[in-house]
Amino acid sequence: MKLFQRLLLALTIMVSVVSPSMAESVTGSHGWARQPLSLRDGPGAAYAVTGNIAENAAIKVLRCQKVWCLVDGPGGRGWTSLERVGFGLSPEGPLFAIQPNYPAGGPGSACFYTGTNYSGSSFCAGPGEVFPDLALHGVDNSFASVKISGNVSAAACRERKFHSYCERIVESQLVLDRYLNRNLSSIRVY
Structure with missing residues (x-):
């Protein structure tokens, strides 16, 4: 690999580590902020707040643990409570909260x-x-x-x-x- 390419790769990695909230992620699952989100340095309330995302904003969900998700959106990238994240087609709430008369039971x-x-x-x-x-x-x-x-x-x-x-x-x-x-x-x- 050429020296220039190595330097460019190193710079890209440093920018993403030092300032991950510079741009919204291209990858990740589509989601919504069901409530205002407080973003944190890590998955827990003990971590420092690094940013906020407004209610009903479209976000990218990068990964989730039991009760915390790493998200990226307008306001930065950070960890937030899973219960405040929606994954439906719109920010109105959980996808399965309303149970329409879906076909079920077969055959x-x-x-x-x-x-x-x-x-x-x-x-x-x-x-x-x-x-x-x-x-x-x-x-x-x-x-x-x-x-x-x-x-x-x-x-x-x-x-x-x-x-x-x-x-x-x-x-x-x-x-x-x-x-x-x-x-x-x-x-x-x-």
Whole structure:
């Protein structure tokens, strides 16, 4: 590697370590500040406050632990309480707080495909089947479309154990939602 490239890489790393809040992250799961967020240096109330994000602001969720998430948004990057972060399509609250009359109980199946338009390898499940970590089945982050057959629906989430952005899928999709396409890590079929 050329000396200039090494220096540029070192400078980039230093800027991201010294001042991580200079720009919002490109990667991460889409989320919302359900309440005003206090950002901290680490995952806990004992850490120093480094910034704030206003209620209803769009954020990127970089990772979560049991009760804390590392987020990035207008106001900086830092750790905040998981209970203040929303992962739905809008900031109105948790995705599953309102239980519309979703199809459930079968008969039927939800089949996820590695290609768009129901092409490629498939992974099918029926009502009551739960897959909290698709990596254990060798299919993490690999699905691009879903076919719903019968009286079923599926909860599909970007992260293991139904964390991060989730969507309730009630009808077939030739191409998965932009936040789930090749970013699906947990599934529950109803």
